[in-house]
Amino acid sequence: MHGHGGFEMNGHYVPTMEELTEYQSTRDPYAGSPKYGLYTIYFCGVTIGIFFLVHWFKAALFWSKMRSGSQISPLKSRIIATARLLTYPRLPYSSARVLNYVWAIGPLGPNIILFIGLLFVSMYCWVNSYYYRLPFYGSPAIALRSEWIATALMPFVFVLGAKRNLISWITGVSHDKLQLFHQGAAFMIVYMSLVHTIGMIVQSLMEIPFSETYASSYIWWSGFAALGSLLWLYIGSLPFIRKRLYEGFYFLHIAASIMFVGFLYFHGTGLLVTDAYMQATIALFGFGIAARIVMMFISNVLFRHRAQISLQGGSVRVTIPTNMKWSPGMHIFVRFLHIRPFESHPFTIASLPTSKEGEQNEIVFVIRPETGFTRVLADVAVNTASDRKFPIILDGPYGEKGHNTLRAYNHVLLLAGGTGITFIAPLFADLVRAMQQKDGPCTKIDLVWAVKSRGKDKVSRASSC
Ligand SMILES: Cc1cc2nc3c(=O)[nH]c(=O)nc-3n(C[C@H](O)[C@H](O)[C@H](O)COP(=O)(O)OP(=O)(O)OC[C@H]3O[C@@H](n4cnc5c(N)ncnc54)[C@H](O)[C@@H]3O)c2cc1C
Numbered sequence: 348m349h350g351h352g353g354f355e356m357n358g359h360y361v362p363t364m365e366e367l368t369e370y371q372s373t374r375d376p377y378a379g380s381p382k383y384g385l386y387t388i389y390f391c392g393v394t395i396g397i398f399f400l401v402h403w404f405k406a407a408l409f410w411s412k413m414r415s416g417s418q419i420s421p422l423k424s425r426i427i428a429t430a431r432l433l434t435y436p437r438l439p440y441s442s443a444r445v446l447n448y449v450w451a452i453g454p455l456g457p458n459i460i461l462f463i464g465l466l467f468v469s470m471y472c473w474v475n476s477y478y479y480r481l482p483f484y485g486s487p488a489i490a491l492r493s494e495w496i497a498t499a500l501m502p503f504v505f506v507l508g509a510k511r512n513l514i515s516w517i518t519g520v521s522h523d524k525l526q527l528f529h530q531g532a533a534f535m536i537v538y539m540s541l542v543h544t545i546g547m548i549v550q551s552l553m554e555i556p557f558s559e560t561y562a563s564s565y566i567w568w569s570g571f572a573a574l575g576s577l578l579w580l581y582i583g584s585l586p587f588i589r590k591r592l593y594e595g596f597y598f599l600h601i602a603a604s605i606m607f608v609g610f611l612y613f614h615g616t617g618l619l620v621t622d623a624y625m626q627a628t629i630a631l632f633g634f635g636i637a638a639r640i641v642m643m644f645i646s647n648v649l650f651r652h653r654a655q656i657s658l659q660g661g662s663v664r665v666t667i668p669t670n671m672k673w674s675p676g677m678h679i680f681v682r683f684l685h686i687r688p689f690e691s692h693p694f695t696i697a698s699l700p701t702s703k704e705g706e707q708n709e710i711v712f713v714i715r716p717e718t719g720f721t722r723v724l725a726d727v728a729v730n731t732a733s734d735r736k737f738p739i740i741l742d743g744p745y746g747e748k749g750h751n752t753l754r755a756y757n758h759v760l761l762l763a764g765g766t767g768i769t770f771i772a773p774l775f776a777d778l779v780r781a782m783q784q785k786d787g788p789c790t791k792i793d794l795v796w797a798v799k800s801r802g803k804d805k806v807s808r809a810s811s812c
Pocket of ligand 1: 589694715719722766
């Protein structure tokens with residue numbers, strides 16, 4: 348396709364802007380490419396919408412069961428059983444252990460959703476087989492599609508990675524369960540960014556030597572700098588690194604994310620609607636951080652928490668008097684100012700808030716010493732008087748708020764392994780409280796607790812009727 352107003356370079360015709368616009372008008376034009384970002388947002392929005400509906404469906408089901416004594420229609424039972432069958436299964440430990448080096452696989456449900464997301468992203472990018480343009484006729488279509496898909500995923504990845512975030516508030520899913528989506532969406536950004544970069548390089552090689560292309564605009568070095576930060580972020584977050592070097596991973600993750608956003612902002616600033624995505628990312632993430640700081644201020648400056656620690660049966664027991672309230676199964680991040688002030692670790696609250704008016708609550712953590720902070724805490728517990736009070740900063744509680752949905756069943760079986768009992772104990776205590784208060788249909792609870800002790804494994808069984 349040759350016009351008359353342009354000129355020749357390296358044996359190719361270089362069109363005028365009018366000729367280029369006309370050529371592109373019927374071939375995935377640059378100006379229309381933001382639609383790929385828009386439909387990616389719709390896809391994420393619909394997924395969040397489905398989670399929102401499921402959240403309210405579960406709440407309605409809970410109240411209907413509480414009223415009708417655990418009975419629901421056979422059709423509802425069948426739907427729920429099918430949903431569980433499709434979402435709960437996990438890989439056997441032997442296979443999951445290997446996969447866990449690169450992907451914290453978890454249950455089937457989130458993996459199915461992420462697979463659908465990956466399919467959507469891939470098809471949206473690749474199905475239209477018009478990938479490259481004639482030399483000098485503009486950025487290749489494949490690079491534009493992948494660029495907008497990656498850009499539109501940015502706000503979601505940042506929101507999904509925050510402890511207090513909008514998606515948790517809309518869907519009721521807590522930050523720890525959203526982690527898998529944070530990692531999955533981040534993988535899609537890496538994938539689309541690589542397609543974008545390779546597409547741009549291939550197209551530019553059709554035109555002039557790459558060294559000349561690279562020197563022609565800031566867009567190239569800023570793009571490579573953003574991609575470098577992104578790869579560092581992704582590779583540095585793989586489970587085999589995160590598990591071995593948690594603190595190192597954490598600080599590098601924050602540093603690399605700031606660099607990534609900075610370079611990317613510079614790379615795309617002023618191009619179509621890129622700035623809007625970057626501003627939305629910063630605003631939504633900033634909102635989550637601000638909410639976290641406000642909540643931390645309220646719970647720490649107003650309540651001034653102090654912790655007592657002791658060693659009991661190989662575990663560290665931490666008790667903290669508080670006016671805070673929480674639901675069974677929730678966890679809190681704790682920072683011991685006199686022990687390791689720069690580290691904050693999550694622990695499940697093993698106690699329940701009191702049900703008596705005017706009485707103060709007590710947070711109890713049961714902590715198994717690992718090799719880092721928790722080992723130091725165990726050493727301090729051995730060498731310190733048990734009435735010593737340590738200043739701490741609490742960040743939380745996090746996790747699913749509201750009612751213990753197990754209250755809606757007449758017979759509950761609870762299974763715990765080791766310190767997993769810290770999650771089960773408050774649920775058990777809450778069910779016992781519900782039975783005493785005759786609140787809901789629950790009449791029988793079985794608790795099975797498997798504990799490893801030196802030389803032998805022990806399984807304890809408790810029932811409450
Ligand atoms: C939601 C949640 C609730 C938890 N509840 C309990 C509980 O009630 N009792 C209990 O004993 N343990 C609990 N844990 C595990 C506990 O947080 C870690 O064992 C502890 O942070 C290890 O610290 P360390 O420096 O001794 O770890 P290391 O010996 O350095 O590492 C041991 C393991 O802990 C992980 N880890 C280290 N630091 C952190 C961190 N800041 N955040 C998350 N994981 C980390 C590492 O990935 C590694 O796999 C919980 C974890 C989570 C995510």
